[in-house]
Structure formats: C-alpha cells, structure tokens
Amino acid sequence: MNKLKILTKSIWVFHFASGPCNNCDIEILDILTPRFDVERFGIKLVGSIKHADCLLITGMLTRKGVVRLKEIYEMAPKPIAVVCFGSCASSQGIFKNSYNRAVPVDEVIPVSAYIPGCPPRPEAIIDGIVKVVKKLRGEI
Amino acid sequence: MKEKIKERLRERIVKWEEKSKRRFYIQIKKEDLKEVVKILFRDFGFRFCTATGVDNIKNFEVIYHFSDDRTGILYNLRVFTDREKPSLPTITDIIKGAKWIEREIHELFGIGFEGNSDLRRLLLDESWPEGVYPLRKDYEYGRREELPDSLTCSISEGVKEGRTVIPIGPYHPLQEEPEFFELEVFGEKVIGININIGYNHRGIEKLSEGKHWDQVTFLVERICGICSTSHPFAYVLAVEDLLNLEIPERAKYIRSIIGELERIHSHLLWLGLAGHFLGYNTVWMWAWKTREVILDICEQISGNRNHYAMMKIGGVRRDILNSEVDGIKSKLNSIISALNLFKKAVEDDPVIHARTKNVGVLTKEEAINYCVVGPTARPSGISTDIRKIDIKNSAYPLIEFDVPVLNNGDVYDKIVVRVLEMYESVKIINQCLDRLKDLKEGDICEEVREIPPGEGIGRYEAPRGEVFHYVRSDGGNTPTRHKIRAPSYMNVLSNEVSAVGGTVSDAAITLAAVDPCYCCTERIQAVEFNKVKYRWDDLIKLSQEKTKKIRKRLRE
Structure with missing residues (x-):
C-alpha cells in the first residue's frame, strides 16, 4: 500500500499509441502546455517505460501493437497504473470491426482506469488523473 | 488538352468516359499501361495521385489517378485483370511515388506487379496468413485473424560492415505519434534510410464498406485527429461529385471556415514541435498556447475541440449564427500578433537559419518524381494548391487568397x-465570415435521399497537402469501394532523398519537416532497443546540442 502511495506524488507517464487517430495523443500533449499545464503537479511524459509510474494507452490496439504492449508492460517497474485513454482504447470504439484489430486492451493487461471520450476533453483528462491518484491512495 | 490526349493515345483507348467536367475515366488494356503512364506523366506532366484497387468479383480493376494541376482535371486510367492470376505491369520505374501503393495493393488485394522486386508487406504484420486479402469481397466484414502466441520484432537485415543502423522512433512522447525510420549511417553521415511503417493500420477502407453513407463521414473523421475535417471534406466532395450536386452558398462558406481553422491549428502544432526538435521549447509552449484560441473557436462553432463533425453530404451539419460572427472574428484576429512574433523569430534568428537553411533539401525534380503534395511541395517550387483548382463545393473559388x-x-x-x-x-476566414452576414441563416444543406450507382472523386487541400477520396456506389446504402489517400502517404517517402546525405543531428528536423501524419498514412512501427545506439530522444538531444553550439559560436 505504501508503495502505491509513493506513486501519487509526481506521476511520470509513458504514452503508448497503437492505432489511434492522433487526437488523443494531441490532447495528451495539450494538457502539458500553458493553458492546462499539469506539469505543475510533477506530471510529465517520459521516454522510457522504465521511468514511468503510469502507462497511458491510446488507440484500438492493432495486431502489430499488441505484441509491443505486452512487452512494454513486462518491462515496466511495478506497481504501475494503466490508463486506457479515449473510446478506442477503452472499447475499440468505431474500429471494433476492423480486420487489423487485436483484442481489447483489458484482455491483454490489467487496467486501472478508463478515460472515455473522443477525444476526452482536457477537463476530463485532469479528472481522470485525480481519480487515478485517489485510487492509488486507496480513497476509492 | 482533352483532344490532345485523345489524339496521342488514339487506338489505345478502349473506352473514354466523362463522368463530370473534371473527371475523365480512360479504360485501357493492361499491356498498354506502361506506355500510357509514360505519356501522361512525362509528356503531359501530370501528377500521379494514387491508384485504387477494386474487387469486382468477376475481375479486379485498378484505377490510376492522374491530376492535371493546371486545370484541376483528373484523368483516371482504368485497367482490368482477371481474378485467377491477377497481375499488372509495374509503374515504379517511371514514377517513384508509386512504390508504396503497389506494395499496398499487392498485400490487400493480392494483385501482383510484374517487374516490381520490392513487394514486401507494408501495412499488415508478418503473422498475417499468406493468401488472405482483406480488401477482397470474399473477406467478410468484421472478420479477424487469430494472433499467434509469440511474435518477434525485427530490424531489417543486410547492413554492410562499418555502417550502423540507427532506428529513429517509435514510442517517444514528444512525437505526437509513433513512427519509425531506420537510418543507415557512416560516421556522422546518413547514407541510407528505410522507412518502416504499418503499425497504425486500422483498415478504414474496409470498415467504410460496412457503414451507411452518412456514417462514413464520422468514420473518416477518425482517420486523423489533426486533419479531422479534411478527410470528411474530401469524402463529401467525392459523394457530391458522384451526385453532381451543388450545395447552398452558406454551407460553402462554413465549410471553408472550418477547413482553414484546422489549417491554422495544425500548422501551429507543427511549428511548436519543430521548435522543440531544434531545442526551442519556448516556441513549442507559445505556439500551442496560441493554438488554444483556435480550438476555442472550433468549440464555439461545432461543440467539440477536435472532431468537429461539421461535414455532411449536401452541406454542413451546423450553422454559424450571424450574431456570433463578430465575436469569432475578434478572437481570430487576436492571434495575428502571435503570428507576427513567430514570423519575426524565424526571419531574424541566426540559429534557426544555421540549423535549417540548406538542410534536408528536396529539389523540384525529386519533388515531382516522388509526387509530393502541399507544404512539402510548395517550398520546392511547385505551386499546386487544390483549393485553387478543384473544390467546387467550397468558398475557395468565391474569395481571394494567395498561395x-x-x-x-x-x-x-x-x-x-x-x-x-x-x-x-x-x-x-475573415472574408468568409463577412459574407456569412449577408446570407440567410439556416440554409445550410441540400437534402440527399439516395446515392445512385456511380463513382466520384473528391480532393481537398489538407494542412499537409492533397487529401484524395474515391467512392463507388452500386445504389445501395453503403459504398462498395472507398479509397483514401492521405498527403503524408506521398510526402513521407520523399525522406528517402531529403534525409540522405545530411548528418545525424539534422535528421530529426528533416524527418519532421514533412509534418508526417502516420495516423493518416495508417501506419506505425515499434522496434526493440536492445542493439541500438541512438534512440529518438538521443537524436533530439543531439539536435538540441547542435543548436546550442551554433548559438554559442554566433554570439562570439
């Protein structure tokens, strides 16, 4: 439990995209820039999964992506919060009939939170972050 | 021009169809394909847009689309091949820009190209079963292939001794999407590049065949979040071309307003990232701050920051109230001071000059050969802009602007x-908003009940270049074929020439300079880092260090 609490201080995020439409990815960057600026709370994107406290997944998970997702999850230091970002990552969304789809994210790795929306609004993203923090602290 | 072509091709023409004033379909025999392509591409100087494969069940059809950029007329070469042993002659020896499209048609339709030795898979993964072609009609909608338990990722082989391969990419947070280039280097110099794509493929062309005509606009919107109005724009233009429909004037203005708002926010986005690649993170933050203003306007008009859902066959979905026009205008014009700032920064800063002048050059000749489009072609002296030549159902013919x-x-x-x-x-946008005031509110859409059999092509100048949509209807509720070609599909391949010969530290900005959009291109790649010397972060660091050095030198 204590270990989990440490995670809530300044969450470092690794962003994994597999077949998104780019919009979620842009909104993720967007909340780092001056208007929303979640970097104030120590939240930032990192280049390596080994530095990350949180794995953020966007996109409908393509056949090529699913292999990498598994590998990246195995490389990640545990505990790690896994967040499905956007409708596609949460439920395959509009692409659920695609021939290049793999399986939904939560059938591959355990997921801690979903942030639905197409794309989620910055306010929804920030709300999602707050909920992840609360969950890690054991408040919900 | 039409007569000239008819005379030049003469007996090679099997059938000449004119579906509308700007869309000519020329059926030829497949033996003549190479000859005719040579004539159109070399002698007439037409630009190769893309090729569309179609499964007609009794046979296969491939349509090669050529654009006459002076008049905006599309000449489409139609060739047929039988179903048992489908095969066509390659055109990659004439047009380098056709490399990818032949690979794509090969893997999705199973059509072979005689004389093309590089028909590796482009979009599908290695574990995809042989002989299964997802875009054929006998591949059911919604079907998927089982995944094998273990898969491995590989870097391409055949690197000569003394050379190193540097994979650039893919999962770095400051690229807005994963992308993967393998740079082959000798010392500091880039001598080869392999562009490895296919990770973001979502099979949208197939999905579109299972959706109603109206639903497709929402689907194509989700090809790409940044060009999320360009694709629906081109799609509705394609269907309207099929219907031969003219939309109300008010809808035309609203379409162009949304399209241009998107262009501004997309360019600001790119400018910010380019600044970041050069080590100017302040530029990144400022550009994106300014971008928020544009997103606010989009939200005011459409209700969403991205994915505006404004396009509809026959017009637009939402009106802009005349009472809101002045507010939008003042908000829009407030970004001009920021634009001046960026312009001055680019003009005056000696470091930016040193880092970007004569770096990653794409000559006009190569630009033509690789068929690049949009802001990748225009810096190379090609003046093509689809807005000027071929968008009937938009405000562009009615207003004034420069390219x-x-x-x-x-x-x-x-x-x-x-x-x-x-x-x-x-x-x-200012001109369009002014005109809106004189027009009656509410008159924004023509009613469209049925889509008759036929085919249509729509094009739009997206922030990255020409978006190309081809649709075919058999009179039913869904398209029977919907081909999409995004601008990055043509532009990314040109890195083969622009990045080669430069240094490693310049590679980051050169590759970023085409404003690649892989979601559009429907591809993405990941690679394992175990043997690798540099990663994308290291390259950005290298790039930023070079900027620092130059800045120091210039100060001294």
Whole structure:
C-alpha cells in the first residue's frame, strides 16, 4: 500500500499509441502546455517505460501493437497504473470491426482506469488523473 | 488538352468516359499501361495521385489517378485483370511515388506487379496468413485473424560492415505519434534510410464498406485527429461529385471556415514541435498556447475541440449564427500578433537559419518524381494548391487568397511556407465570415435521399497537402469501394532523398519537416532497443546540442 502511495506524488507517464487517430495523443500533449499545464503537479511524459509510474494507452490496439504492449508492460517497474485513454482504447470504439484489430486492451493487461471520450476533453483528462491518484491512495 | 490526349493515345483507348467536367475515366488494356503512364506523366506532366484497387468479383480493376494541376482535371486510367492470376505491369520505374501503393495493393488485394522486386508487406504484420486479402469481397466484414502466441520484432537485415543502423522512433512522447525510420549511417553521415511503417493500420477502407453513407463521414473523421475535417471534406466532395450536386452558398462558406481553422491549428502544432526538435521549447509552449484560441473557436462553432463533425453530404451539419460572427472574428484576429512574433523569430534568428537553411533539401525534380503534395511541395517550387483548382463545393473559388511558393526546398522554406499560410488562412476566414452576414441563416444543406450507382472523386487541400477520396456506389446504402489517400502517404517517402546525405543531428528536423501524419498514412512501427545506439530522444538531444553550439559560436 505504501508503495502505491509513493506513486501519487509526481506521476511520470509513458504514452503508448497503437492505432489511434492522433487526437488523443494531441490532447495528451495539450494538457502539458500553458493553458492546462499539469506539469505543475510533477506530471510529465517520459521516454522510457522504465521511468514511468503510469502507462497511458491510446488507440484500438492493432495486431502489430499488441505484441509491443505486452512487452512494454513486462518491462515496466511495478506497481504501475494503466490508463486506457479515449473510446478506442477503452472499447475499440468505431474500429471494433476492423480486420487489423487485436483484442481489447483489458484482455491483454490489467487496467486501472478508463478515460472515455473522443477525444476526452482536457477537463476530463485532469479528472481522470485525480481519480487515478485517489485510487492509488486507496480513497476509492 | 482533352483532344490532345485523345489524339496521342488514339487506338489505345478502349473506352473514354466523362463522368463530370473534371473527371475523365480512360479504360485501357493492361499491356498498354506502361506506355500510357509514360505519356501522361512525362509528356503531359501530370501528377500521379494514387491508384485504387477494386474487387469486382468477376475481375479486379485498378484505377490510376492522374491530376492535371493546371486545370484541376483528373484523368483516371482504368485497367482490368482477371481474378485467377491477377497481375499488372509495374509503374515504379517511371514514377517513384508509386512504390508504396503497389506494395499496398499487392498485400490487400493480392494483385501482383510484374517487374516490381520490392513487394514486401507494408501495412499488415508478418503473422498475417499468406493468401488472405482483406480488401477482397470474399473477406467478410468484421472478420479477424487469430494472433499467434509469440511474435518477434525485427530490424531489417543486410547492413554492410562499418555502417550502423540507427532506428529513429517509435514510442517517444514528444512525437505526437509513433513512427519509425531506420537510418543507415557512416560516421556522422546518413547514407541510407528505410522507412518502416504499418503499425497504425486500422483498415478504414474496409470498415467504410460496412457503414451507411452518412456514417462514413464520422468514420473518416477518425482517420486523423489533426486533419479531422479534411478527410470528411474530401469524402463529401467525392459523394457530391458522384451526385453532381451543388450545395447552398452558406454551407460553402462554413465549410471553408472550418477547413482553414484546422489549417491554422495544425500548422501551429507543427511549428511548436519543430521548435522543440531544434531545442526551442519556448516556441513549442507559445505556439500551442496560441493554438488554444483556435480550438476555442472550433468549440464555439461545432461543440467539440477536435472532431468537429461539421461535414455532411449536401452541406454542413451546423450553422454559424450571424450574431456570433463578430465575436469569432475578434478572437481570430487576436492571434495575428502571435503570428507576427513567430514570423519575426524565424526571419531574424541566426540559429534557426544555421540549423535549417540548406538542410534536408528536396529539389523540384525529386519533388515531382516522388509526387509530393502541399507544404512539402510548395517550398520546392511547385505551386499546386487544390483549393485553387478543384473544390467546387467550397468558398475557395468565391474569395481571394494567395498561395505562398518558395524555391529552395530546404527545412527553412518549409517553415516559412507554413507561417505564411497561416496569414492566408486568417484572411480567408475573415472574408468568409463577412459574407456569412449577408446570407440567410439556416440554409445550410441540400437534402440527399439516395446515392445512385456511380463513382466520384473528391480532393481537398489538407494542412499537409492533397487529401484524395474515391467512392463507388452500386445504389445501395453503403459504398462498395472507398479509397483514401492521405498527403503524408506521398510526402513521407520523399525522406528517402531529403534525409540522405545530411548528418545525424539534422535528421530529426528533416524527418519532421514533412509534418508526417502516420495516423493518416495508417501506419506505425515499434522496434526493440536492445542493439541500438541512438534512440529518438538521443537524436533530439543531439539536435538540441547542435543548436546550442551554433548559438554559442554566433554570439562570439
């Protein structure tokens, strides 16, 4: 439990995209820039999964992506919060009939939170972050 | 021009169809394909847009689309091949830009190309079963293939001794999407590049065949979040071309307003990232801060920051209230001071000059050969802009604007073109908003009940270049074929020439200079880092260090 609490201080995020439409990815960057600026709370994107406290997944998970997702999850230091970002990552969304789809994210790795929306609004993203923090602290 | 072509091709023409004033379909025999392509591409100087494969069940059909950029007329070569052993002659020896499309048709339709030795898979993964072609009609909608338990990722083989391969990419947070280039280097110099794509493929062309005509606009919107109005725009234009429909004037203005707002926010986005690649993170933050203003306007008009859902066959979905026009205008014009700032920064800063001038040059000749489009072509002296030549159902023929064209083809010119385009976009939106005031509110859509059998092509100038949509209807509820070609599909391949010969530290900005959009291109790649010397972060660091050095030197 204590270990989990440490995670809530300044969450470092690794962003994994597999077949998104780019919009979620842009909104993720967007909340780092001056208007929303979640970097104030120590939240930032990192280049390596080994530095990350949180794995953020966007996109409908393509056949090529699913292999990498598994590998990246195995490389990640545990505990790690896994967040499905956007409708596609949460439920395959509009692409659920695609021939290049793999399986939904939560059938591959355990997921801690979903942030639905197409794309989620910055306010929804920030709300999602707050909920992840609360969950890690054991408040919900 | 039409007569000239008819005379030149003469007995090679099997059938000449004119579906509308700007869309000619020429059926030829497949033996003549190479000859005819040579005539159109070399002698007449047409640009190769893309090729569309169609499964007619009794046979296969491939349509090669050529654009006459002076008049905006599309000449489409139609060839048929039988179903048992489908095969066509390759055209990659004439047009380099056809490399990818032949690979794609090969893997999705199973059509072979005689004389093309490089028919590796482009989009599908290695574990995809042999002999299964997802875009054929006998591949059911919604079907998927089982995944094998273990898969491995590989870096391409055949690197000569003394050379190193540097994979650039893919999962770095500051690229807005994963992308993967393998640079082959000798010392500091880049001598080869392999562009490895296919990770973002979502099979949208197949999905579209299972959706109603109206639903497809929402689907194509989700091809790409940044060009999320360009694709629906081109799609509705394609269907309207099929219907031969003219939309109300008010809808035309609203369409152009949304399109140009998107262009501004997309260019600002790119400018910010380019600044970041050069080590100017302040530029990144400032550009994105300014971008928020544009997103606010989009939200005011459409209700969403991205994915506006404004396009509809026959018009637009939502009106802009005349009472809101002045507010939108003042908000829009408030970004001009920020644009001036960026323009001055680009013009005056000696470091930006040193880092971008004569870097990653794409000559006019190569630009033509690789069929590049949009702000990748215009810095190389090609003045093509689809808005000027071929968008009937939009405000562009009704208003005035310039198309900035430069001649050096380097990264610097690519930055300048984009900055200048933003000024033009502001000008266009202001004109459109002014006209809206004189028109009656509410008259924004023609009713469309049925889509008759036929085919249509729509094109739009997205922030990255020409978006191309081809649709075919058999009179039913869904398209029988929907081909999509995004601009990055043509532009990314040109890195083969623009990045080669430069240094490793310049690679990051050169590769970024085409403003690649892989979601559009429907591809993405990941790679394992175990044997690798540099990663994308290291390259950015290298790039930023070079900027620092130059800045120091210039100060001394």
